[in-house]
Amino acid sequence: MKKLKKVLLVFLAATMVMALSACSGSSEAESAKSSQTASSNVKVGFIFLHDENSTYDLNFINGATQACEAAGVEYMLKTNIPEGQECYEAACELADAGCDIVFADSFGHEDYMIEAAKEYPNVQFCHATGTKAHTEGLSNYHNAFATIYEGRYLAGITAGMKLNEMIKSGKITEDQAKIGYVGAYTYAEVISGYTSFFLGARSVCPSATMEVTFTGSWYDETAEKEGANKLIEDGCVLLSQHADSMGAPTACEKAGVPDVSYNGSTASACPNTFIVSSRIDWAPYFAYIIDAVANGKEISTDWVGTLETGSVVLTDLGGAAAEGTAEAIAEAEAAMKAGKLHVFDTTTFTVNGETLTSYMADVDTDADYTADTEVITDGYFAESSPEFRSAPYFDLQIDGISLLDTAY
Missing domain, CATH: 3.40.50.2300 (Response regulator)
Structure with a gap:
């Protein structure tokens, strides 16, 4: 009799576990269905x-x-x-x-x-x-x-590697390692972009310099092509851009000048000159x-995507990339993620010959662009910090970069 009772108890326990598991599974399924319905x-x-x-x-x-x-x-x-x-x-x-x-x-x-x-x-x-x-x-x-300044820096490394290849092969000398950059406007977003790109290039090619020209438009294929040609004629041996058309890349392809594009690969249109492109993945x-x-959560006032969130990405390397470029990118990206490499480390650049120890940036935008926030933190310029704001505010003109014109 005791043995029969024991069997019955085991059976009842197993039945209850199965029932609870079914309820749990049902609950999880309902939760997933509810979330899907909310999103839809x-x-x-x-x-x-x-x-x-x-x-x-x-x-x-x-x-x-x-x-x-x-x-x-x-x-x-x-x-x-x-x-x-x-x-x-x-x-x-x-x-x-x-x-x-x-x-x-x-x-x-x-x-x-x-x-x-x-x-x-x-x-x-x-x-x-x-x-x-x-x-x-x-x-x-x-x-x-x-x-994206981190993506620009990594793209800049590919440019520096290409310059080194050109120097080693005898195509150019060290003092001819001049980069050209086609920008839209002389705004902080563009300044931050070309500066981080330059710092990436100079991290592997110390003799690199840069010239920048501006079109005064986010999208003007003719002006971007003319700007690229002007830079090439002025002795720039590699180009990049912060403007939105194919003007600069196609000018580079025609002239046989290596190019680092932005916001997507130009490999199909420029197979002989495309190196890489950085972009923000907005997905x-x-x-x-x-x-x-969908789920009633707060949206951040200033959201900042990162390498870790998959928001800052590089395209596959193009045929014009130098040997060893992939390894150089991987090493720098790992250092960034580990917090060992800061793009705007103030020991890596000077302004009018001086190393910065303090800088007040215009973070709280006003008509007069009044400087209002200290942004040098722990030895680096804290760009696009969620503590301040998401959009760039780096507006320094560092040594080694020459502006051929401006456009506000």
Whole structure:
């Protein structure tokens, strides 16, 4: 009898475990289903300055479609929206169309996005490269950027490796290791980009110098091509850019000058000169804001993507890359992730011959660009810090870089 009771007890216990497991599995399944349903109820609207013909906007478009399709959410795209009242109108149209999130991708869209955010308090407005979220104090307006200066630095290493190869082969001498750079505007974002690129190049090729020219436009293929040709004629033996068309890369391909592009590979159009490209992958940010809205979480006022979040990436190396480049990139990236390499380490550059120990940057944007925040921390310039703001504020003109002109 005791043996029978024992068997019955074991059977009952096993039955209860199975029942509890079934309930647990059901609960997990319901939770997953609930989360999926929450995401599927989110609708996202995107505003782009240009269309897929712009390398800059195409990078955003690819990230947007990738993130939305992965999350199973509905989305709307508005392309070729100027940095004017048209942006406000587009933002309102997207909000009226039921979008829970409205995102814009260009610096000049910011004031119009803020205007729309005030009018639609129940819609989340997110903006790339903007500077005002941390001072506006709106719960539904947010800025985002990434530590792309780290990607630029790594891309700069590929340039320095190429210069070393050219020096070793006798194609150029050490004092001819001059880089050309085509920039859009003389803004902090562009200055930060070309400076970090130069520092990366000089970390492996100490004799490197740089000349920069500006087009006064984010997208002007003719001006970018003319700028590239001017730099090549002036003796620049390798080029890079912070402008959005194929003007500079195609000029390099025609002239046989090695090129480091931005926002995507140009290998198919420039097979003989393409080295590498750095870019911000925006898919992680879009996934983040979709999840936040779907699950009632707060969106960071200033979100900063990093190498670790998969937001800062390099393309595959092109055929023009020098031998040993992949290993040099891997070594530097590991040092960055370990906190042993800081791009704007003040011991690696000077300004007017002096090493910086302090610098007040214009972080809280105002019309007079008033310096307001100490940004030298532990011996390096703390660029795009979540503590300050996500968009770049590095605006120093360091030694070794010459500006041929300016455009504000």
